[in-house]
Amino acid sequence: MQRQWQKQMKKDSSTEEKIRQAARQVFLAKGFAGCTSREIAEVAGENVALVNYYFRSKGQLYKLIFEDALEDFVNSMVVVFGSDKSLKEKMTIFIEKEYAFLAKHPEIPAFLLNExxxxxxxxxxxxxHFEKIAATGVFEQCIKAQQEGSMRPIDLRSxxxxxxxxxxxxIMAKNLIMHLQGMNDNEYEENLKQHREHVSQMLVNYLFPEK
Amino acid sequence: MQRQWQKQMKKDSSTEEKIRQAARQVFLAKGFAGCTSREIAEVAGENVALVNYYFRSKGQLYKLIFEDALEDFVNSMVVVFGSDKSLKEKMTIFIEKEYAFLAKHPEIPAFLLNExxxxxxxxxxxxxHFEKIAATGVFEQCIKAQQEGSMRPIDLRSxxxxxxxxxxxxIMAKNLIMHLQGMNDNEYEENLKQHREHVSQMLVNYLFPEK
DNA sequence: ACCTGTTTTAAACAACCATTTAAAATGCTT
DNA sequence: AAGCATTTTAAATGGTTGTTTAAAACAGGT
Structure with missing residues (x-):
């Protein structure tokens, strides 16, 4: 007996969803081994047993969150590459969007990488995930640009x-660099804006050399 | 009563040192929360209680390893910067040495960053640590180069x-990139050699623009 | 009101955690 | 060989872990 309005409810404010979001928050911040089921339940404001009731195990829940984060991560790439701009424009825009995306989700890269x-x-x-990116045709666009000589002929995987x-x-190394260089949060964020410009220029200069 | 020859022994093959090395190996691979005292003792081939006997607590031991890794990390920079080469040369050499260093200690960057x-x-x-780098005079060298116009005038912290x-x-993202691009270990290592050349060229081109 | 399936709860579970204890083993000095 | 501090051991400590259980609370249909 499927009750549609209940299924809908699940995606919004159900206990299951509350736990899922709490898990995402906690896992991204502390990793799998760095947190407990009880902590997740606490953040969700629910009973510990419900974590296992809805997701069977901590590991199962973690897998779910991992796939979720990976998808967000890949999608943030696909959007830009799928447009019909030139490669040089795509890259400039991508770097811009990526910095913006990571400002909102700064834990994702380290989370995926550690996992x-x-x-x-x-x-x-x-x-x-790879195919999703390949499907945008951006790789063919690169090969063509390399043949035309507008793009430096380097291994595409680089x-x-x-x-x-x-x-x-x-983004990942914020705390390390901050402490090593004796900066505070504001200084770092300020520096990051300049840095983004350098990154953008440097990559464009290198990959699309003039003359 | 201090017995000097015993102190010497400690630095070589004593139980304390065996545990320290095991801890370094395990902590670097799995992080603080990702491993147990028992695991460290097991790798060291010693009794669990000895971890606390020599280092008082898991946390204390971890701090020791952290400082150790941080020092290795910083030292690998200082050596190059302290030489009397030109900035451009220093950077080229540094990138070379850093890739070589990280080939031997690939877990260090992620370990420090996560910690x-x-x-x-x-x-x-x-x-x-910062002062150790500053003491090489490399920053003054940068300022001078920027004034002379041989180095792009960007914020030194960038x-x-x-x-x-x-x-x-x-290095850190090896597994992530490998899996996303469907490469194997050998392919990645091979690619890394090419990549290092690109990194070297790109950075030199950007920081020391001609004309 | 009663039945039925779902959701939530508090409690219990065994396993494992870091750490402590107290006794045993070890090695050096005398 | 005896004495002594140091080192090593097995066992126990109290607390926390992920997970299970069984009962309670809740819901909607009849």
């Missing part, structure tokens, strides 16, 4: 790495 | 960030 390094971690068992390095690291 | 993001984590309570982003991220 992939965890032994027995949630390895990525399908290439659906390009995402160059971009991600310069977008993700400054 | 700095951990609530109640080992924040850096002294600026001795320069370490640019370099570290492009040196550390490709």
């Amino acid at each position: 992939m390094n965890r032994e027995d971690g949630c390895s990525i068992h399908s290439n659906v 390009i995402p790495l160059l971009i991600m390095s310069n977008c993700h690291y400054p | 700095m993001n951990r609530e109640d984590g080992c924040s850096i309570h002294s600026n001795v 320069i370490p960030l640019l370099i570290m982003s492009n040196c550390h991220y490709p």
Whole structure:
């Protein structure tokens, strides 16, 4: 007996959803081993047993959150690459959007990265994410640009790495750099704006050399 | 009653040192919350109680390892900056050495970074590390180069960030990138060599523009 | 009001955690 | 060989972990 209005309710404010959101918040902040089921339930304002009632186990819930975060992460790329701009424009826009996205979700890169390094971690068992990016045709666009000579002829696999390095690291390493350089939060955020411009210029200059 | 030869012994193969090394290995691989005292003792091949006997607590031992790793990390920078080469040369050499260092200690960047993001984590309570780098005079060298026009006049705090982003991220994100792009270990390592060249060229081109 | 399936609760569970204890083993000095 | 401090051990401590249980509360249909 399916009651549609109940299913709808689930996606909004049900206990299940409250726990899911609490789990996302806590897992992203502290990682799998760094938190407890009880902590998640507490943040959700619900009983501990409900975590297992709705999600069977802490690990199962974690997998769900991981896939969720990975999807957000990949989607934030796909949007830009799927447009019909030139490669140079796409990259400039992407860097802009990526910095904006990471300002809202600063924990995602480190979360995914750590999870992939965890032994027995949630390895990525399908290439659906890669295909999503490939489906935008951005790789063909690169090959064409390289043939035309407008783009530096480098291994295509190095390009995402160059971009991600310069977008993700400054967010992930905020606390490390801040402390090492004796800055405070405001100073760092201010510096980040300048830094974004340098990253943008540097990458464009390198990948699309003039002459 | 201090027995000097015993103190010497401690630094080599004593139980204390065995535990310290085991702790370093395990902490770097799994983080503080991701492992147990028993696991460390097991790797060291010693009794669990000895962890507390020699280091009082898991947290105390962790702090020791953290400082240790941070020092290695900073030292790997100081060596290069302290030489009497030109800035451009220093940077090229540094990137080379950093990639080599990280090939041997790939877990260090993520370890330090995560620790700095951990609530109640080992924040850096002294600026001795920063001063070690400053003492090489590399910052003055930068200012002079910027005044001469041989170096792009950007905020000095952005320069370490640019370099570290492009040196550390490709190591830290190995598993993530590998899985997303469907590569294997050998392919990634191969790609990394090319990538290092791009990083080197790109940074030099940007920071020391010709004309 | 009663039945029925779902949701929530407090309590209990065994397993494991970091740490402590007290006794045993070890090695050096005399 | 005896004495002594240091080192190592097995066992126990109290607390916390993820998960299960069984009963209670709640809902809608009849």
